[in-house]
Amino acid sequence: MQPVTRFAPSPTGYLHLGHAFSALDAWSRARSAGGRFLLRIEDIDRTRCRPEFDTGIIEDLTWLGLDWDGEVRRQSAHFADYQAAIEKLQALGVIYPCFCTRKDIAGAQSAPHGPDGPLYPGTCRTLPADIAVARMATGSPYALRLDTGRATALAGNLSFREESLGTVAAAPEQLGDVVLARREIPCSYHLCVTVDDALQGVTLVTRAIDLLPATHIHRLLQALLGLPTPDYAHHPLLTDEAGARLAKRAGAPTLRSIREAGGTAENTRKMAGFPR
Ligand code: GLU
Numbered sequence: 001m002q003p004v005t006r007f008a009p010s011p012t013g014y015l016h017l018g019h020a021f022s023a024l025d026a027w028s029r030a031r032s033a034g035g036r037f038l039l040r041i042e043d044i045d046r047t048r049c050r051p052e053f054d055t056g057i058i059e060d061l062t063w064l065g066l067d068w069d070g071e072v073r074r075q076s077a078h079f080a081d082y083q084a085a086i087e088k089l090q091a092l093g094v095i096y097p098c099f100c101t102r103k104d105i106a107g108a109q110s111a112p113h114g115p116d117g118p119l120y121p122g123t124c125r126t127l128p129a130d131i132a133v134a135r136m137a138t139g140s141p142y143a144l145r146l147d148t149g150r151a152t153a154l155a156g157n158l159s160f161r162e163e164s165l166g167t168v169a170a171a172p173e174q175l176g177d178v179v180l181a182r183r184e185i186p187c188s189y190h191l192c193v194t195v196d197d198a199l200q201g202v203t204l205v206t207r208a209i210d211l212l213p214a215t216h217i218h219r220l221l222q223a224l225l226g227l228p229t230p231d232y233a234h235h236p237l238l239t240d241e242a243g244a245r246l247a248k249r250a251g252a253p254t255l256r257s258i259r260e261a262g263g264t265a266e267n268t269r270k271m272a273g274f275p276r
Pocket residue numbers: 008009010042193206207211
């Protein structure tokens with residue numbers, strides 16, 4: 001079967017070499033096998049996304065020599081799809097509202113650590129429904145969390161195929177009760193990615209290894225929502241000469257700055273290790 005791959009950046013900054021690697025990886029896997037390569041802009045968090053970064057993504061990928069199939073999917077245009085998924089999960093009884101602040105969570109004595117920081121200690125999991133509804137009605141900020149334990153019990157044993165690891169048994173509890181939506185942002189990364197990969201018919205998800213723990217949660221959400229499970233290939237993170245991970249926040253050189261300094265697309269592709 002010809003693969004359908006995707007590149008799914010968030011427009012919260014300009015693309016750097018790590019993104020170029022990720023995009024080229026997904027693109028070349030599709031193109032070399034006669035498959036399809038899709039572009040999805042993950043712009044749900046309106047407080048961090050900016051239109052100039054969205055335009056920048058299109059310009060930078062085009063400059064790199066990448067083309068994609070069909071329309072670009074922008075998540076901000078598809079809230080109804082995510083809302084439908086939330087309602088399905090609500091009907092299964094695997095979601096609860098949580099009113100804890102970041103400070104509450106960081107200060108909780110019993111918070112164990114997961115791959116992405118402290119796990120949610122479950123404070124609001126047992127909040128009686130009438131109290132939760134009353135607090136939501138007063139306008140208190142809240143997050144909708146997945147009751148991962150209950151959801152895992154409902155879904156049973158799950159696994160996914162990973163290119164380097166083979167068949168991996170899903171262990172979603174390692175991320176705890178993740179946030180699926182917030183009052184101000186009606187769906188989270190985990191939910192939108194899972195729904196979109198299915199709706200777009202993605203058959204091979206390629207992304208950096210730091211998202212491997214997230215894949216375990218996505219597998220669980222697929223089972224709960226009755227969605228197909230793609231194959232996964234997690235690639236290593238690109239690092240700078242000092243071994244530090246390339247990141248927007250750490251000021252990794254952007255494709256834009258490489259271009260403005262006279263760098264060519266061919267050299268940039270080579271720097272990212274392509275063709276390989
Ligand atoms: N939007 C995510 C990011 O920019 C990537 C999502 C994914 O590939 O699953 O980190």
